[in-house]
Amino acid sequence: MDNNKDFGEFFGSPFAAELISSTENVIRRSVSGIAAACETLSESAEKKHSKQDKQLIDGIMAMCCDLMRSAQLSKALTAEKLTDEDMSTIRADAFLRDFAESCKAASKGRCTVTVGETSASYIRTDREALRFLLLSFVRRLTACGEGGKNAFEVSCGEKLKTLNISVRALGTFVDESHVGQTDIFDSRYREVCMGFAERIGACAELSDNALTVGIPLSDGNSRAVAEAASAEPERDSFDPFGVMLGNM
Numbered sequence: 001m002d003n004n005k006d007f008g009e010f011f012g013s014p015f016a017a018e019l020i021s022s023t024e025n026v027i028r029r030s031v032s033g034i035a036a037a038c039e040t041l042s043e044s045a046e047k048k049h050s051k052q053d054k055q056l057i058d059g060i061m062a063m064c065c066d067l068m069r070s071a072q073l074s075k076a077l078t079a080e081k082l083t084d085e086d087m088s089t090i091r092a093d094a095f096l097r098d099f100a101e102s103c104k105a106a107s108k109g110r111c112t113v114t115v116g117e118t119s120a121s122y123i124r125t126d127r128e129a130l131r132f133l134l135l136s137f138v139r140r141l142t143a144c145g146e147g148g149k150n151a152f153e154v155s156c157g158e159k160l161k162t163l164n165i166s167v168r169a170l171g172t173f174v175d176e177s178h179v180g181q182t183d184i185f186d187s188r189y190r191e192v193c194m195g196f197a198e199r200i201g202a203c204a205e206l207s208d209n210a211l212t213v214g215i216p217l218s219d220g221n222s223r224a225v226a227e228a229a230s231a232e233p234e235r236d237s238f239d240p241f242g243v244m245l246g247n248m
Contacts, residue, residue: 093115116155136193
């Protein structure tokens with residue numbers, strides 16, 4: 001049995017796409033309601049100075065992150081390959097600086113990401129899908145970390161007609177076979193990475209300690225050069241960083 005082929009065929013089937021989209025809507029609506037209730041409960045816990053209540057609320061929010069991660073990854077992987085119209089313009093060096101800062105903030109210091117050599121290249125891609133692609137690698141290796149802070153480095157550079165974005169682990173990680181698999185996306189993270197790369201028209205090379213994503217560079221007449229980089233959306237508990245690293 002070709003497990004990689006089965007994985008791709010499932011997420012590519014029309015029925016799976018419809019089912020996952022419906023499930024994602026239900027989960028998103030339910031989690032939004034739970035999060036709103038938790039915010040009210042948190043205010044009450046602070047007034048009562050109840051450490052136990054605060055811990056229970058934090059546990060509920062962590063489980064909400066698990067639900068949202070599964071829903072968002074499923075929906076993103078069932079989407080068809082994006083066209084240029086679906087994508088936005090990003091500046092690579094600014095994207096990686098934001099990525100590094102957001103990883104540290106979302107993981108509460110569990111992982112740190114430094115920015116190495118970068119290029120001020122403009123590319124057209126889907127910002128969220130690219131983040132999920134890089135975060136799948138960071139999440140997996142952070143889970144495999146020996147404890148304490150887990151260090152990574154991000155960098156990018158042009159090569160021929162491609163911009164290569166790399167994430168490299170700087171620490172030591174345990175054998176993957178001894179790490180508990182929390183869900184299908186953790187246990188099949190290689191297929192997840194390749195699925196996201198295919199969706200944005202990129203290629204991905206994955207090794208034990210590095211992920212490199214090759215994104216085609218645009219020519220001088222492309223929208224990536226002429227169009228201004230899009231603004232960053234506001235962060236929340238259930239953005240890609242929050243759901244991928246918030247409850248590590």
